[in-house]
Amino acid sequence: MLHIKTIEGHLQAQDLKFTIIASRFNDFIVDRLIGGAVDYLIRHGAERENITLIRIPGAFEMPVVASKVAKSGKADAIICVGAVIRGATPHFDYVCSEATKGIAHVSLETGIPIGFGLLTTDSLEQSIERAGSKAGNKGVDAAAAALETLRVLQQI
């Protein structure tokens, strides 16, 4: 339409290796995000044997695990899913900030796309809304973003 060379990512996931890194904290929410991510990848052609799930304690541990996976060559793309819910102390801010910065750093350092499916919400209700109810499923969105970004990177 613009008549210029345009690079866009297609959404075929066949023969690609994915690792989903998921925290156990708030697992009843996170399990819905994992389900959404797996369902998206399978529906876009990924093979079940090419999807690995790694469970970790909490969001704070995501960067170090993502770093090892990204450097291992065992994943073409990574999807991080978790839920950090604000409590009465500043703990929330530290966990969110370190997880977010760390994941971005790993992606930039390694060139491996990482779908960011970490919910950071003020309430449990807001997390439920984003884990497969009225605000969609952020696990699906993170898987979609990781796949599309990978397909873009492959063309640059």
Ligand code: INI
């Ligand atoms: N980790 C989460 O993934 N979600 C949370 O809501 C959360 N809160 O609220 O504390 C949380 N904390 C644990 C943290 O990620 C680490 O696992 C822990 O501090 C041990 O290093």
